[in-house]
Amino acid sequence: MKGLNIVNGKFQKDGVFVPVEFGNKEQMAALENTEKRHTSFKNGLELNYTTEVNVIYSTVFKCLCGSSIHLNSEDDTEDDPSCLLGIEKCYSCNQSYQVYKDGFKLMVRLA
Numbered sequence: 001m002k003g004l005n006i007v008n009g010k011f012q013k014d015g016v017f018v019p020v021e022f023g024n025k026e027q028m029a030a031l032e033n034t035e036k037r038h039t040s041f042k043n044g045l046e047l048n049y050t051t052e053v054n055v056i057y058s059t060v061f062k063c064l065c066g067s068s069i070h071l072n073s074e075d076d077t078e079d080d081p082s083c084l085l086g087i088e089k090c091y092s093c094n095q096s097y098q099v100y101k102d103g104f105k106l107m108v109r110l111a
């Protein structure tokens with residue numbers, strides 16, 4: 001991932017941890033952005049999923065640390081995105097997410 005992210009509470013730029021600098025605009029923007037995304041994850045964020053002819057569901061969302069979390073169901077007997085539900089962990093920062101359904105919507109929130 002490109003740019004500045006916050007991984008396990010530390011600033012990480014292009015994969016390298018960088019120290020906190022007061023007044024650093026890029027860090028402040030990253031902090032604000034992470035804060036906003038944290039709030040939306042707390043409230044539940046709707047996921048857009050795609051499905052193909054042979055009924056394979058897949059979706060992707062971005063972890064708070066900036067890593068992409070991909071969900072796939074390769075079971076072609078599934079006819080509902082419920083096959084994507086469950087707890088997912090980010091491989092980069094270990095944050096857990098719960099994928100759940102709200103009516104017909106597929107949602108994700110902090111687990």
Ligand SMILES: [Zn+2]
Pocket residue numbers: 063064065066067090091092093094095
């Ligand atoms: Zn992460």
